[in-house]
Amino acid sequence: MRLSVAPFDLVPEFAFNIATGGDLNTSHHVLLCLEYEGLTGMGEAVPVTMYGQSRAETMAFLESLRGHDWLKTATPFDMQAFWSWMDTVPGQLPAKSALDMAMWDLQGKVLGQPVWRLWGLETSQPFESAYTIGIDSLDEMQRKTELALGRGYTILKLKLGGDTVARDQAILTSLRQCVPADVPFWVDANTGWTFDDFVQLLPVMMDTGVALIEEPFVAGVGANRRCEAKHLAPMPLVADESCHTAADVVAVREQVDGINIKLTKCGGLSKAWPIVHTARACGLQVMLGGFVETSLAVTAMAQLAPVADFLDLDAALLSGNDPAEGMRWAGSRFTLPDVPGLGVCLTEPLGFQ
Numbered sequence: 001m002r003l004s005v006a007p008f009d010l011v012p013e014f015a016f017n018i019a020t021g022g023d024l025n026t027s028h029h030v031l032l033c034l035e036y037e038g039l040t041g042m043g044e045a046v047p048v049t050m051y052g053q054s055r056a057e058t059m060a061f062l063e064s065l066r067g068h069d070w071l072k073t074a075t076p077f078d079m080q081a082f083w084s085w086m087d088t089v090p091g092q093l094p095a096k097s098a099l100d101m102a103m104w105d106l107q108g109k110v111l112g113q114p115v116w117r118l119w120g121l122e123t124s125q126p127f128e129s130a131y132t133i134g135i136d137s138l139d140e141m142q143r144k145t146e147l148a149l150g151r152g153y154t155i156l157k158l159k160l161g162g163d164t165v166a167r168d169q170a171i172l173t174s175l176r177q178c179v180p181a182d183v184p185f186w187v188d189a190n191t192g193w194t195f196d197d198f199v200q201l202l203p204v205m206m207d208t209g210v211a212l213i214e215e216p217f218v219a220g221v222g223a224n225r226r227c228e229a230k231h232l233a234p235m236p237l238v239a240d241e242s243c244h245t246a247a248d249v250v251a252v253r254e255q256v257d258g259i260n261i262k263l264t265k266c267g268g269l270s271k272a273w274p275i276v277h278t279a280r281a282c283g284l285q286v287m288l289g290g291f292v293e294t295s296l297a298v299t300a301m302a303q304l305a306p307v308a309d310f311l312d313l314d315a316a317l318l319s320g321n322d323p324a325e326g327m328r329w330a331g332s333r334f335t336l337p338d339v340p341g342l343g344v345c346l347t348e349p350l351g352f353q
């Protein structure tokens with residue numbers, strides 16, 4: 001296989017803020033191509049600053065692989081050898097995920113099958129994803145919410161936890177006034193709340209139709225409190241920042257009802273698949289999510305949509321300069337491409353080298 005790469009800066013449609021802060025308003029990615037027997041597999045590396053990852057580090061790692069003998073002689077089906085090698089390399093999850101993605105894309109293209117079919121999955125029904133409203137002034141959050149409703153989004157995920165409990169209460173009550181009762185809210189506090197914050201907010205969340213809560217607690221909240229919160233909340237609690245690997249799933253299983261899988265957290269589709277099954281074995285539900293990503297990475301994650309309970313795959317809908325097309329959207333609903341590989345094509349030349 002021959003590797004080529006292209007840097008890409010993804011810019012969101014609207015300014016995007018969450019409780020943990022950081023600049024989410026330009027995201028520095030690497031798109032890559034693996035060529036094999038006249039076919040091209042594509043992958044996207046999504047370095048996340050919060051996890052200490054950077055495009056420079058990702059590019060340097062990919063450059064170091066380019067002339068490697070293994071890559072020159074391997075086929076896209078050599079997954080065990082690929083991961084036996086990659087598991088010896090510390091970190092580099094964005095690059096590993098992108099390479100794994102490109103290998104799955106190639107496998108599908110060689111076999112003439114969509115990637116979801118290689119796993120025996122069913123995609124006859126459309127899927128439904130949440131659409132995220134980032135932290136902003138109340139007026140701006142209202143404006144974005146009305147815009148989202150106008151675009152046909154039927155699950156709204158609200159970023160909270162950025163300021164005070166009173167402000168989160170105000171966001172929930174004021175947005176509910178402009179959102180029909182049949183459109184559920186999901187809430188993502190991104191580790192923004194203490195246990196007391198959570199207890200104060202729970203009645204308001206119940207009154208305003210919050211159907212799911214993601215990563216409520218600051219890191220210092222202990223396991224007993226987290227278990228207590230799970231028993232207090234009638235809606236599912238989902239671990240995101242506190243759950244990256246299959247081992248993390250086992251560690252948090254008593255504290256949450258579900259886990260959020262992201263390719264950059266786990267290292268790729270090949271790593272996501274066993275995490276799904278670990279979660280099932282622990283009696284947990286599965287959410288699929290992502291960071292700020294193009295349609296390439298989102299459509300890759302969406303290949304597993306048939307086995308998920310909750311989908312938060314709006315990253316490409318939030319972007320202002322998506323250079324790719326993949327899954328097909330109608331409001332919050334999407335269908336997966338029924339074509340070989342991931343079913344993603346680029347809509348602009350990116351200058352792969």
Ligand SMILES: [Mg+2]
Binds near residue numbers: 188240241260
């Ligand atoms: Mg989250």
